[in-house]
Amino acid sequence: MGDGVKHLFSRPRARGSSFVEVLLAMTIMALVLVGILQMFSVSLVINKGSAARTQMLFRCQQVVENFRFFYYLQRNPPAVPPPLLTDLAHVSGAAMTVPGTLPIPLSEVAQTFLPYTSADATWPYWGPTGSNVIEQDSGPYKISYTIKQDPAQNVWVITVSAIPTDVATATRYFGVGLTSGKRVDYVAQFQ
Amino acid sequence: MVSLLLLVIVLTVAMSMLFQMRAFAERQQFFMLPRQTARRAVDYLSYYIAGATDLNATADSPNALVVYYNLGSPGVPIQASYDNLDGTEAGNAVTVPNVSTKFGDLGTDVITLLAPTNPAKYLAAPTFGGLGTGSGFYFNFRGGCATSDAANFAAFQTATGYDGTTQSALLLLVDKNGNWIYFQIPNGGYGVSNCADTTTFKNIHVTADTQSASLPAPPNGAANLADPVFLVTGIQAISFRVLTDPADGVPKLQQKLGLFDPSTDNPGTAFVNVMENVEDLQIAYVYAQEPVGGLGTFWNTATNDLRTTGAAFGAPPQAGPTAVPGPTDVTKVVGIRFSVTARSPRLGLGAQQLTNVQSSQSLATTTSLHFRPASENHPVPMNPLAPTQPAYDLFDHYRATSMLMLRNRTLGS
Numbered sequence: 001m002g003d004g005v006k007h008l009f010s011r012p013r014a015r016g017s018s019f020v021e022v023l024l025a026m027t028i029m030a031l032v033l034v035g036i037l038q039m040f041s042v043s044l045v046i047n048k049g050s051a052a053r054t055q056m057l058f059r060c061q062q063v064v065e066n067f068r069f070f071y072y073l074q075r076n077p078p079a080v081p082p083p084l085l086t087d088l089a090h091v092s093g094a095a096m097t098v099p100g101t102l103p104i105p106l107s108e109v110a111q112t113f114l115p116y117t118s119a120d121a122t123w124p125y126w127g128p129t130g131s132n133v134i135e136q137d138s139g140p141y142k143i144s145y146t147i148k149q150d151p152a153q154n155v156w157v158i159t160v161s162a163i164p165t166d167v168a169t170a171t172r173y174f175g176v177g178l179t180s181g182k183r184v185d186y187v188a189q190f191q
Numbered sequence: 192m193v194s195l196l197l198l199v200i201v202l203t204v205a206m207s208m209l210f211q212m213r214a215f216a217e218r219q220q221f222f223m224l225p226r227q228t229a230r231r232a233v234d235y236l237s238y239y240i241a242g243a244t245d246l247n248a249t250a251d252s253p254n255a256l257v258v259y260y261n262l263g264s265p266g267v268p269i270q271a272s273y274d275n276l277d278g279t280e281a282g283n284a285v286t287v288p289n290v291s292t293k294f295g296d297l298g299t300d301v302i303t304l305l306a307p308t309n310p311a312k313y314l315a316a317p318t319f320g321g322l323g324t325g326s327g328f329y330f331n332f333r334g335g336c337a338t339s340d341a342a343n344f345a346a347f348q349t350a351t352g353y354d355g356t357t358q359s360a361l362l363l364l365v366d367k368n369g370n371w372i373y374f375q376i377p378n379g380g381y382g383v384s385n386c387a388d389t390t391t392f393k394n395i396h397v398t399a400d401t402q403s404a405s406l407p408a409p410p411n412g413a414a415n416l417a418d419p420v421f422l423v424t425g426i427q428a429i430s431f432r433v434l435t436d437p438a439d440g441v442p443k444l445q446q447k448l449g450l451f452d453p454s455t456d457n458p459g460t461a462f463v464n465v466m467e468n469v470e471d472l473q474i475a476y477v478y479a480q481e482p483v484g485g486l487g488t489f490w491n492t493a494t495n496d497l498r499t500t501g502a503a504f505g506a507p508p509q510a511g512p513t514a515v516p517g518p519t520d521v522t523k524v525v526g527i528r529f530s531v532t533a534r535s536p537r538l539g540l541g542a543q544q545l546t547n548v549q550s551s552q553s554l555a556t557t558t559s560l561h562f563r564p565a566s567e568n569h570p571v572p573m574n575p576l577a578p579t580q581p582a583y584d585l586f587d588h589y590r591a592t593s594m595l596m597l598r599n600r601t602l603g604s
Contacts (some may be wrong), residue, residue: 022194026201033205040212044219051223058230058591065594069477069526072601073488079479082487129493129565131528132592 045174052173053182056141056162060186062133063114063143063160070102071190084125100126106156106190109147116142116165138170156190214541221535221542221587225468228533229591232444232466237595239429240527243304244599246312246423250369250512252599253522254409257303257428258509260373260450264404266412271303271430271451274474274491274498274505275569282453287435289572293457295432296442298569300474300491302431302529303451309425311350315364316393317418322372322401327382329393330422336386336394344384347395350424351376361407361449363423366416370512373407374399374422407450410511431465433472434458444469444531470534470588473567476507477526477594482518489528490519492567505568525601528594530566535587543585553579564590 017025073079085102092107100114100122115123118137126134133143145160162184164173173182243255258272270280276299278285278292285292295301316329334350335342352360359376382396400406401413430451435442445462456462476497478488483500490497491505498505500519507521516522538548550559554571562581565571572582 017194019194023197026194026197030201030205033201037205037208037212040209040216044212044215047219047223051226054230055226062593065596069594069596072525072596073479076479080481080488130489131594132530132590135590 048174049182052140052164053184056143056182056184057186059133059141059143060160060162060184062131063145064158064186064188066131066133067102067145067158067188068190071106074104074106082125084122098122103147106147108149109145111144111146111161114143114145116167136171138165138167140165140171140173142166150189153189154191158188158190160186160188162186210541214545217539218542218545221538224535225533225587225589226591228466228468229531229589232469232531232533233529233591233593235444235465236431236529236531237593239304239306239431240529241595241598242306243597244307244310245305245363245365245371245426246307246310247363247365247369247371248599249365249367250371251522252597253369253512254363254371255305255597255599256507256509256521256524256527257305257450258506258521259410259511261408261410261412261511262404264402266408268410269407269450269453270504270506271301272474272506273301274496274502275300280453280504282457286458287437291435291437294451294453295434295458296470299433299470299472301451302472302474304429305426306429307425308427309350311424312365312421313350313424314392315418315420315422316391317420319366319416319418319420321415322413324400324402325398326401328397328399328422329391330395330397331392332395333386333392335384340384340386343386343394344381347384348381351422352424353381360424361428363426364401364416364420365423366418366420368417370414370416372401372409372413372416374401375403375406409513410509411514412511414512430456430462431472432456432462433469434462436464441467442470442534443467444472466533468534468536469531470563471530471532471566471569471590473530473532473569475528475530475567476521476524477528478519478523479525480518480523482523492528493565496568524597526594526596528567528592530590530592532563532566532588532590534563534589538585538587546587548583548585550583551577551580554581555579557581559583560588561586563588566590566592 070081070085073081087096087101087103090103095110096112098121099112114126124130128135141162142165143162148157150157164182244252245254247253259268259270262269276292276295283292283294314331320326332347335346357378362374363371364374365371376397376399380398384395386394388394428450430447432445433442434445443464444466446465447462475492476490481488486495497507497519502508507519508517509521510516547559548561550557561583563572574580574582
């Protein structure tokens with residue numbers, strides 16, 4: 001055997017990683033990847049939550065604009081506010097008997113929800129064939145309103161609130177529940 | 192070998208999850224885009240609709256919404272706002288079957304209104320003469336008198352929107368009774384400034400033709416104006432429509448700075464794109480009183496159509512100052528409920544697999560949202576091969592609706 005061959009067989013053992021080292025590296029990489037992937041899903045949920053809040057805010061604004069229309073007509077006789085929404089027998093401070101109706105004359109209203117299903121009485125006005133404030137039957141949000149008088153400023157304060165639905169069988173926002181804090185309150189003042 | 196196998200497994204799992212996440216993100220993007228587009232369009236239109244006015248407070252802004260105007264000599268009524276274009280309107284025709292007409296997309300509405308941009312009113316020195324050609328007017332305009340007559344003259348040209356070569360912007364003259372006419376000052380009509388007149392305030396002299404065949408006139412012709420008469424400046428006629436661009440097949444919200452003119456806006460070049468992927472614009476007119484007893488105050492909705500009252504092409508009539516307005520006249524509209532339907536770009540393959548684009552459910556039972564939704568009196572497009580099914584497509588759709596009181600017709604409310 002020549003010197004060259006001897007040298008080949010006598011080469012020092014190649015340095016490298018042991019199986020345990022590779023396993024450890026893989027584990028670390030897997031953990032990092034899980035963290036990164038979680039970032040995507042969290043951003044997805046945050047994005048959905050933001051979209052939900054935007055949608056609910058938009059709807060609250062529309063409710064106020066419809067109230068504005070209603071009371072404009074009421075104050076400008078002989079204009080006639082939509083009879084569907086008119087409640088002449090409302091007791092100040094109580095909730096509206098029929099969801100989605102409004103008191104004439106204007107008085108304080110405890111929290112009252114807009115219609116939520118197509119079976120509700122004022123659905124034709126608030127639903128998709130009407131003002132489209134409530135976009136679908138048993139949709140992902142519920143809208144309520146309160147009316148209070150502010151005697152100091154001599155104005156009526158209307159607060160419209162939207163919350164994600166609590167109905168389990170309804171269409172719901174992805175990752176947005178009642179406890180998500182995705183509640184929107186929109187406040188307007190009427191003279 | 193085992194290490195390599197583990198590496199492959201970890202990477203395969205990670206990559207498949209990453210691709211899935213990418214598809215989810217893409218799906219969400221397609222879900223959100225039409226919502227964002229529709230709301231942006233609603234916001235954009237709200238600015239003009241809520242503030243629509245012709246500064247004619249005496250008559251509650253009678254020309255804030257422009258449905259008709261007269262043009263030519265003798266004046267011929269020109270329609271400037273339409274409901275549910277179908278191609279049969281005067282001067283219109285279907286250009287792409289099931290998609291668009293010359294004026295705009297099939298089934299969509301066109302609206303023209305006057306919006307304030309830099310509103311101001313200037314008294315025309317009495318006595319106001321009759322309408323006619325080459326009429327002379329003096330206006331109490333002193334915007335530049337603190338400097339010089341030259342500065343006052345230049346300020347007047349700026350206030351009246353002089354384009355530097357041919358004429359002023361489209362202006363209005365309104366009188367004490369709320370009667371009004373369109374008004375435009377030609378290049379040669381700008382006279383001289385006389386700031387020294389502080390007695391009769393005839394500070395700017397103008398010569399203009401108030402009965403030109405090329406100048407729009409109120410529908411049914413102009414009424415004589417009675418002193419005091421005011422020049423209204425700083426208002427802008429603006430028209431909106433939806434039209435699918437033949438170049439890329441994308442429906443777009445378009446606007447024109449000016450009155451809609453069927454003879455040139457077919458489709459013409461005056462309209463510019465405002466927003467892509469807007470596929471429907473619907474206008475419901477909200478009246479202060481029920482035009483027809485018992486049918487409510489909202490018209491051009493799913494249940495009330497102005498066509499049933501004889502309105503041409505579903506748009507409210509506009510009597511103008513010389514005729515008696517009917518119960519559905521546009522001057523009796525106090526609010527607009529308008530809906531914008533937007534759509535996403537075409538869904539990618541990954542996003543299609545995460546939603547039910549291949550639905551075959553009927554309209555009554557469908558849970559798919561991949562078809563243009565009904566909006567006011569514009570129904571859902573149906574599949575001609577399966578008449579109970581909506582015309583499903585590969586887009587996400589969203590309809591945003593806003594109701595706005597015309598602030599200048601409901602002042603104090």
